Amino acid sequence: MKNIYLFYAIVFMSFLTNAQTVPNFLLKDIDNQMQSFENLKGEKLTLIDFWATWCKPCIKAIPKLNEIYNEYKEKGVNIIGINCDGPRSISKVGPMSKALSIQYPVLLNIDSDLRIDLDINYYPTLVMVNQKDEIVWIHEGYGHSDDKLIVEQIEKNLRDD
């Protein structure tokens, strides 16, 4: 019975709390340079794409994210790719990112601690963050026309800003 009360208390408190925020992280990019979230985040919105080279929907999403990045980078929106490949395939991240002409920064997170920290359980997951570093939208997976959904959310959050 005590556990049930505790569970309800946790759920109840979660409604009262502020939105989840993204901590300022420091990770190396594919050119071996340390980059921080603080320096890379967009003026108004930031889209963080958690992906891996072995994940087919992640690769499918990249050309569309490139288009979105080019369309919105002047409007205060930035995209950061967080690659979560482990030791087995991390060597391929650089060549693949360059072959796919990824325009936005790609950072390497070999032990996935940022993904675990934000409780991300699916590849790809797109996390939309506002200028207060609060998570305003999370989208899991990538299918046909999901780019339209992402654009809708960007527009909505830019309007709300």
Place this chain on the structure above:
Amino acid sequence: MNNYYKSVQLSIFIVCFGSSLIAQLKGSNLGEFQYGRLPNDSTSVATVYDRIITNYSFGGFKTRAVVEDFEKGVQEEDYLKLSQFSVRFKKSPFELEVGNFYETIGRGILLRSFEVPGTILEDHSFRSRHYFHRNMLGVNASYKRSKTDIKIIYGKPLNYVFPPTIEKERRRPDEIAAFYIDYSLGKQTLGAAMITHTNGINSDNYLMMNASGSFLKSLSYYTEIAKNTSDHKLGDFTRNTPYGIYTNLNFSANRFGISLEYKNYNRFVIGAGINEPPAGIKEHTYSVLNRSAHVLQTDNETGFQFELFYTFLENSILTLNTSLAHNKQPNREFTFREYFAEYGFVLFDIIDTKFFVDFADDPFKLEHQRLSIGLNANWEILTRSSAEIGYQNQRFERLIQRVEYHVLFLDFQYSPKLSNNILYEYSNDPFLTNGEFATWLGAGIRYKLNRKNNLQIFVGNRRGGPACQAGVCYEVLNFKGVELRFYSRF
């Protein structure tokens, strides 16, 4: 005493409730109900697995608690445990974490932690389910600036084979203390690590050095050399010395990328397997290839991997991969070879198509002249709805037998709400069938109720066997029945 506990609980609640207005309490819950048969089950069995994660942040502090629950009605296999708990304090550039944490040194030659998202593990020997991860229990202190990264680690890595029903000493038999430092000058980084490992019986020291960087925007490299320094001279890389050497060279030009890897591992299994050097073998997502992946033998393996990507205009992608792994055993030697090609393109502007061919020879697994082919086509039917069809075939010679696998799947998606799929598999592999042939038919539905909750249902027969995900290879059990999974964030 009872009043004392009540007061403590009330105090905790008030503190959490009060501070919650300026803090964050977030988390998720994964619940899975299974009703069906696993290998060696004579009747269908109902099981429930649940994992609840709570993250509580306040200023620079963060606590993370993971509670896992498994109920089957068998006392030795059921449990309800706080399986992970950590307290972290972060004030840039310092970070201190006490409890359970994830840490990898370099490319995992000395130490690797991981969590395979969404995977619940069940072993042939221990019929209790638990989340698939390998973390550390101890203390992790780090200092991170743009040029310097320093880590001091003490802890006990988890041996993930053992479920939470097994006593702590068996689940965490290894104890390590490690120090890592790297320094960057421009785009070049030099690093070094020392690690002391003990399991109560043996104690070993290891030294690792790594270098990484890039030149001219098109060339990058990573190299890591590690060895046991307990009873071996620093320059000794002979057969009796445990060592690991890994090198990777990358080249990228416009729409073009190449990755070349070299590995040389000798007697390099640390403890119960707390390290995981890069395998140097491609991790495939196609099921016939994923399940026949060569598993790295860190006890003795040398080899290389070469991969090329080329993106044509209109985003067509060509991937070519070849790898070789050579294993020396006291009386025999084995050489694994693989050649893989995949081409992804858009047909008639609406059909995403992928085609692959793979040829391999794996004498270690007695799979000779292994040829695999496959085709995937995914097209948009209406706005936000798409269909996908895929077929894969694999055939190889084992001893004097010709073994075949066929995989056919259909998928329908209404993005982002609904996804349905049907998977059919056929095999005449005597290792699986005990007869002429066997078939597996399963259907799945994934429904997103809203942005915080989703539901997955599987009905049918799922083929077991080896599987590799997120770089980690493990065994999946055959399953026949119904599986319902509910995931929610709060």
